Amino acid sequence: MFIQIVQIAAEVGLVQLGMLAIDGTKIKANASKHKAMSYGRMQQEEKRLRKEIRSLTKRAQKTDEQEDRRFGAAFTGDELPAEVARRQTRLATIQAAKSRLEARQREADRERGRHEDDNQRPPGGRGSSYKRPFGEPNEKSQDNFTDPDSRIMKSQGGFIQCYNGQVAVDGESRLIVATGMTQSASDNGQLVPMVEKVRRNTDRLPAKVLADAGYNAEQNLEYLTDRGIDGYVAQGREKKSATPTTRQLRATMARKLKTKRGHNTYRKRKHIGEPPFGWIKSALGFRSFSLRGLAQVSGEWDLVCLAVNLKRLAGQMTWG
Secondary structure (H helix, E strand, C coil): CCHHHHHHHHCCCCCCCCEEEEEEEECCCCCCHEEEEECCCCCHHHHHHHHHHHHHCCCCCCHHHHHHHHCCCCCCCCCCHHHCCCCCCCCHHHHHHHHHHHHHHHHHHHHHCCCCCCCCCCCCCCCCCCCCCCCCCCCEEEECCCEEEEEEECCCCEEEEEEEEEEEECCCCCCCCEEEEEECCCHHHHHHHHHHHHHHCCCCCCCCCHHHHHHCHHHHHHHHHCCCCEEEEEECCCCCCCCCCHHHHHHHHHHHCCCCHHHHHHHHHHHCCCCHHHHHHHHCCCCEECCCCCHHHHHHHHHHHHHHHHHHHHHHHHCC
């Protein structure tokens, strides 16, 4: 329904895509950060629970032997003690969380070009040894038991369990023409997917794209340049790994933003990309998801953005 409304608005000429602003905001997950545990703590808890289960099991076995001698082998009193069952359930929960963290770490290691059997030195044989074996998370890495897909992110209210909601807003109509949802606190990897969603939803690319420094990744600048999109992306600090090509792209973007035209164009980002979050959080009062899991939360975000678009369209439509 969200896409259908965007397509209808584009069909009647409300969506121009002369200018597109992309922005993100943190939305609280339906989970508490106090229901999260670090990888280091999980390892400690796993050892403690295993030890307690062994101790309780031995004690239960001794009790069974004593009862067999007293009442006979036919006596059935071998139900699993509640304290053992409770610890086993807790242990299984922690082991599942550990597995999720390790799976995410393996994926992250592969993305960095690391191989499973390469636990000594980075690719190329230079530099110091890896701090951790392949697929082993940092001890401070956390997983949430209530909503494992959510992540702890820094927000205005401090560090809370969140998702990062994305919007792409048309500069003329101020309609949200694409949405996104990510588990990452960083916006860096979201510019390209958001522009591609705009293309799919409207069957065309925007002429101009405005985004803050959170979207200043090398691949984003290359993407905009390759497609002839006039980009206005704020510049952050340059990474040491930047190549001559990306340095040139960043330098060109920095010069553009320092011009009067570039400065005035970029200033429009605040008036286009940020207001929808004010409407969502203040006017609609939507500050926390009701559902859990990335897929469910993404659908809820689409529904909220659909409501914002319908409210805005209602004020723009001419009734005959």
